[in-house]
Amino acid sequence: MYELKTKENDKSVIEFIENVDNPKKREDAYKLLDIFKETTGYNAKMWGPSIIGFGSYHYKYESGHEGDAPLVGFSPRKAKISLYFATGDPHREGLLKNFGKHTSGKACVYINKVADIDVEILKALIEQSVTFLQEKYPNH
Template sequence: MTENKTRPTGDDVAALLDAIADPQRRADAQTVCAMMARASGESPRVWSGGMVGFGTYRYRYESGREGEWFITGFASRAAALTLYVMDGFPQHRELMARLGKHKTGKSCLYIKRLADVDVQALEELVTRSVAHMRGAYETTGEARG
């Protein structure tokens, strides 16, 4: 069975965020990092590909492939700040309606700037997603305080 290429790296989260060239994107990433730490109760870890993840969960597909992934996380990409909302968006319609300017993929939420969204709705979205993931999967991670 092949192993996931995406995994925690041990790199320093603060250094990764400090290296974001655009000052506004850097500040937004630091705000999202603090928000996800609150919502998850987990410490951030850098994952390969420049992602910051919080906690982990174990998954297993019908094919037998299994692995670990973060419960929630984000990455600063060229086009947008990408937030990983692992349980998807259909069950969060009311929060998505309040959120403001964004785009979505299956479990990716793309935001150009935090100023474009309702940050309270965003934190509630992440908090609900984390709760869902913990209820649906075997989760691991080192909880903070």
């Protein structure tokens, strides 16, 4: 049976951020912590060893695979900061047009630093992602 590696745990978010090597990235992680917490209304929790997540939802795919994941989150990685939003949200691309300097993958949006992006659009992306997931997976 497939075991999900990224599970919510009780590790300290602050301790994790304090262990980020790069002082600028650490500072950005605290900024993001405030923005995500304020925008979602959820407290930050560690998911796996390196993702700071907010809220959670339970998903089940047609394949039968199911699990829990944070509604939104971020991770101050060595190369870039990963921002986690809902996959499949049709409104995300429109918001990203004026977001600022970023690259994006299927679920992640990657930024170098908070100064490169529009924080108001970040808040809209967070809100949109939470709404999208709560509508798609209403039973959690």
